[in-house]
Amino acid sequence: MTVHAVCSIEANTNTVWSAELLAYSWRRCGQPDPLTILCAGGRVEIDGAEVIETSSKSWLDGNHYPPYNKPCSLDEWLRRGAPESDSILILDPDVVLLERLDFAPAERGLAVGHGPWDWVGITSPEVRALSVHPELVSSVGIPILLHRDDLQAMLSGW
Numbered sequence: 001m002t003v004h005a006v007c008s009i010e011a012n013t014n015t016v017w018s019a020e021l022l023a024y025s026w027r028r029c030g031q032p033d034p035l036t037i038l039c040a041g042g043r044v045e046i047d048g049a050e051v052i053e054t055s056s057k058s059w060l061d062g063n064h065y066p067p068y069n070k071p072c073s074l075d076e077w078l079r080r081g082a083p084e085s086d087s088i089l090i091l092d093p094d095v096v097l098l099e100r101l102d103f104a105p106a107e108r109g110l111a112v113g114h115g116p117w118d119w120v121g122i123t124s125p126e127v128r129a130l131s132v133h134p135e136l137v138s139s140v141g142i143p144i145l146l147h148r149d150d151l152q153a154m155l156s157g158w
Contacts (some may be wrong), residue, residue: 005091008039010069011042029097040056040057057069088149090151106150111154112144
């Protein structure tokens with residue numbers, strides 16, 4: 001089964017170096033699935049990965065907050081028509097693979113990720129009020145495997 005792995009970075013030395021290490025470990029483990037690096041605000045070359053330049057959104061709403069780039073880059077990527085696979089694996093650039101990963105297909109409505117982590121506020125009434133199924137709200141960390149349609153739906157509220 002093909003999973004399309006993706007991570008987002010900014011065009012700076014730290015995140016480019018991290019993404020290069022991710023791509024190296026991806027290749028070294030013999031991972032057959034495609035890896036795409038979304039680079040906000042610049043074009044870089046990374047061996048073993050498709051790099052797509054996306055618009056930088058770190059100044060969205062006048063606030064300099066670089067994490068805006070992840071949801072904005074993912075949204076821009078999907079709107080451009082990528083990827084072909086229905087199963088998307090979201091990674092951070094500081095992920096390093098030690099061995100090849102095998103995946104079951106992503107199911108609509110079921111995101112699978114690392115966790116749960118005890119993030120402050122995740123169980124607050126305000127956060128739970130944002131969900132149709134508040135009893136299912138829990139924190140999920142990277143990596144996240146989800147269906148392409150679920151990613152698109154999730155991005156509007158990220």
